[in-house]
Amino acid sequence: MKIAKVEAFPIKLPHEDRYSENTREDEMNDYGDYIISRRHWTSIYPKHLETTLVRIETDNGIVGWGEAFAPVARRTPATVIEDICRTVILGHDPHDVEYLWYRTYSSMRERGHGTGFFIDALSGVDQALWDIIGKALGKPVYKLLGGAYRDRLLVYNGFGGTDPETMSRQAAEIVALGYRALKLHSRAPNRRLVEIVSAVRETVGPEIELRVDVHTTRTVSEAILLGRELEKLDVNWLEAPVAPEDVDGHAEIARALDMNVATGEWLRTSYEWKSWFEKRAVDVPMPDIGRTGISEGRRIAMLCDYYNLPVAPHVGAGCILAIAAGLHVAMAAPRYQIFEHGHHAMPLKSSFADRFPDVVDGYFTLDDTPGLGVEINEDRVRALVS
Numbered sequence: 001m002k003i004a005k006v007e008a009f010p011i012k013l014p015h016e017d018r019y020s021e022n023t024r025e026d027e028m029n030d031y032g033d034y035i036i037s038r039r040h041w042t043s044i045y046p047k048h049l050e051t052t053l054v055r056i057e058t059d060n061g062i063v064g065w066g067e068a069f070a071p072v073a074r075r076t077p078a079t080v081i082e083d084i085c086r087t088v089i090l091g092h093d094p095h096d097v098e099y100l101w102y103r104t105y106s107s108m109r110e111r112g113h114g115t116g117f118f119i120d121a122l123s124g125v126d127q128a129l130w131d132i133i134g135k136a137l138g139k140p141v142y143k144l145l146g147g148a149y150r151d152r153l154l155v156y157n158g159f160g161g162t163d164p165e166t167m168s169r170q171a172a173e174i175v176a177l178g179y180r181a182l183k184l185h186s187r188a189p190n191r192r193l194v195e196i197v198s199a200v201r202e203t204v205g206p207e208i209e210l211r212v213d214v215h216t217t218r219t220v221s222e223a224i225l226l227g228r229e230l231e232k233l234d235v236n237w238l239e240a241p242v243a244p245e246d247v248d249g250h251a252e253i254a255r256a257l258d259m260n261v262a263t264g265e266w267l268r269t270s271y272e273w274k275s276w277f278e279k280r281a282v283d284v285p286m287p288d289i290g291r292t293g294i295s296e297g298r299r300i301a302m303l304c305d306y307y308n309l310p311v312a313p314h315v316g317a318g319c320i321l322a323i324a325a326g327l328h329v330a331m332a333a334p335r336y337q338i339f340e341h342g343h344h345a346m347p348l349k350s351s352f353a354d355r356f357p358d359v360v361d362g363y364f365t366l367d368d369t370p371g372l373g374v375e376i377n378e379d380r381v382r383a384l385v386s
């Protein structure tokens with residue numbers, strides 16, 4: 001079996017109302033298709049949903065799919081996939097997946113391309129190759145990664161906003177849908193954020209797990225002060241407290257607080273994770289398998305075990321293939337804790353698939369479907385390319 005064809009599909013899924021509910025216009029710089037918070041040094045977000053899909057076909061007609069998670073600039077990983085990855089992997093046996101990752105990774109390493117869009121592209125290709133191997137062997141990918149350590153995967157559902165009443169109402173709605181764990185996204189100042197979390201805690205009661213993501217908006221001191229307040233509200237983790245580059249700052253916060261510091265959605269390879277583990281800068285590593293790929297994601301998950309830490313895969317704006325790839329890694333990860341989920345975004349994220357894993361009563365389950373377990377509707381994908 002040889003790789004015969006490699007294609008990338010940069011796609012855009014229209015979603016008119018994505019930011020209208022919780023975002024005031026005067027808080028955002030509007031750039032047409034994209035927005036950035038006016039008051040914070042924080043991410044650029046697409047108004048629609050964007051990503052890059054990878055389709056790889058073998059000479060015996062097996063088709064594998066992957067996703068280079070690309071919430072902005074979706075054509076960039078597509079170019080890398082078609083100009084570099086395709087060049088390196090064409091004609092090879094897909095079973096050589098880890099060799100092919102390393103061969104491609106090494107091809108740009110000396111030039112400093114050790115992360116970012118380049119690794120996103122490798123991630124999508126890696127997922128597609130694992131999908132092919134699973135389909136060729138008639139096994140779900142988690143079986144190829146060492147087998148299922150569990151029969152279902154607990155998720156938490158994320159939601160965001162700036163108003164305690166609105167967020168309490170949203171929290172109650174999410175709990176009514178069967179979710180037992182929630183994550184609040186907020187860039188609000190400490191006092192306001194504590195008001196929000198208090199209101200939510202009062203609404204949902206003591207049994208529901210709460211997590212808080214502040215999207216790198218704090219200084220070290222602000223994060224520690226915030227964490228002390230959140231500990232009183234029995235919040236499970238404080239996520240991404242300070243700047244992504246500040247490993248030592250994260251470590252300082254992790255040591256100062258009793259509660260967990262969760263972080264790492266921006267870290268793609270085990271090389272990048274190394275210092276975070278060594279400095280114990282994180283209590284709950286959050287690799288995004290849409291960015292790491294399956295091979296590297298599994299390596300990071302095993303490092304979590306080595307360092308006596310849980311692993312909680314991050315899912316940002318990634319669509320169904322990135323989600324599925326993360327689920328297979330999670331199934332085969334000894335120290336899996338919880339998986340990120342967005343209930344209301346799921347229909348759009350899976351709208352180009354005819355069959356896919358979904359959440360029931362707060363848990364994902366994976367069946368015995370060979371490969372990643374996602375049946376892609378190719379006509380729909382091709383219609384979304386832009």
Ligand SMILES: [Mg+2]
Nearest residue numbers: 213239240265
């Ligand atoms: Mg986050």
